[in-house]
């Protein structure tokens with residue numbers, strides 16, 4: 424059943440906006456990078472208003488869009504998801520925002536109103552920044568307005584003159600930078616409960632970690648007594664270059680002359696891969712110190728293997744091509760079942776090169792939210808640090824494949840040599856990263872655990888790609904086909 428928008432309370436002089444058509448949101452979701460339900464049959468079953476940003480113009484209203492999937496919660500995926508869509512309303516069309524147009528409605532009191540995705544709108548984004556600044560003025564560092572609660576940590580004065588611009592990269596959420604001062608990440612898929620991205624950044628900021636951007640604050644609302652965390656404000660790392668982009672540049676330089684081996688290439692990435700390994704080790708050590716950690720008995724290894732098999736079965740329901748590989752994948756998981764004690768702690772949960780930033784003073788790691796497709800309760804649990812290591816290894820595998828696709832050369836006359844170079848590049852960087860992380864070689868137990876996490880991650884990626892970038896699913900499928908192969 425589709426519910427109509429409940430309507431907005433009218434405030435002095437502003438347009439009341441009612442009758443938001445759920446179908447308009449459905450159409451908009453399909454156009455966005457961050458909607459994770461592509462390829463599934465669904466309905467927008469509710470659109471609710473959770474608050475209005477203080478100050479105006481424009482009028483900015485935060486909506487939660489409820490998406491209900493026809494396949495229920497089959498395939499390990501949620502049956503219902505909530506997406507955050509803040510809209511900026513204008514009484515007349517704003518040509519500068521044409522690219523962010525969501526829809527228009529005839530309002531019974533005010534005629535036509537035009538709605539735009541607020542994150543593209545500088546005027547709208549300034550309202551968030553001012554509200555965060557107001558929170559810093561209050562003795563407890565919080566400011567509440569119309570159901571929205573802004574929290575600030577002490578230690579940084581926001582630059583209110585800084586202009587916003589929306590990031591355009593490969594993202595599951597939406598990030599807006601305020602000049603060179605701050606970055607606000609607006610969580611798109613939201614779940615009631617504490618988001619680990621905020622809680623981990625808060626702890627690491629307070630611990631003085633040099634490998635994360637400092638947390639400045641966050642925005643939440645409370646529904647049925649539980650926080651729903653909507654956005655996070657943090658230090659903008661001004662000298663940062665995305666680790667993923669650096670890796671792609673290195674691969675491009677390798678592919679420029681296929682006669683040159685990866686270790687001789689001018690764009691060699693191995694030194695950076697080693698420094699990344701060291702940075703991850705330090706982050707894991709800090710997380711181990713400040714969050715609960717435990718050594719679980721051998722039965723935990725069996726449970727882990729079962730969980731991986733469960734994820735594989737769920738994934739195979741979404742990606743039928745996995746079926747032919749399940750025997751070999753199960754082999755990797757069964758080996759884990761025979762391991763001894765298992766050390767778990769707070770980890771990153773979804774680490775890949777796109778979560779690393781090279782600054783002038785070293786590598787930083789971002790985005791501690793965990794895998795976007797996992798339920799929040801699962802993402803909050805301690806896990807094995809090898810999960811993060813595996814994520815990075817998968818990323819070193821992705822980079823050469825993505826460059827081949829972007830250059831359209833994967834099926835060209837040099838395909839064989841290209842594949843050789845791709846493997847050289849990936850192996851070289853994986854080895855450097857791993858050796859620096861572990862401080863030497865791995866024990867047989869560590870290798871077994873790592874292999875299983877690599878397989879688990881590749882399986883996860885087949886679902887992620889199917890749902891988000893269907894034309895990329897061949898990348899993880901190619902990796903899955905090699906796991907355990909003779």
Ligand SMILES: Nc1ncnc2c1ncn2[C@@H]1O[C@H](COP(=O)(O)OP(=O)(O)O)[C@@H](O)[C@H]1O
Pocket residue numbers: 590592593594595596597598606608636657658659660661663665777778779780789790792
């Ligand atoms: N503090 C920061 N300063 C500068 N750039 C950042 C910062 N945090 C993240 N980024 C950039 O924004 C991109 C997206 O951030 P991320 O937290 O990974 O978002 P998502 O959860 O949507 O994937 C990252 O790949 C990185 O390039």
Ligand SMILES: O=P(O)(O)O[C@H]1O[C@H](CO)[C@@H](O[C@H]2O[C@H](CO)[C@@H](O)[C@H](O)[C@H]2O)[C@H](O)[C@H]1O
Pocket residue numbers: 593594595596667773775776777790793794795814817818819821822884887
């Ligand atoms: O960054 P997020 O937390 O949203 O992570 C999700 O999106 C990632 C892509 O943006 C995805 O990562 C996969 O693609 C990367 C290249 O774009 C590659 O480097 C990673 O190895 C690969 O897993 C991630 O899996 C997903 O959870």
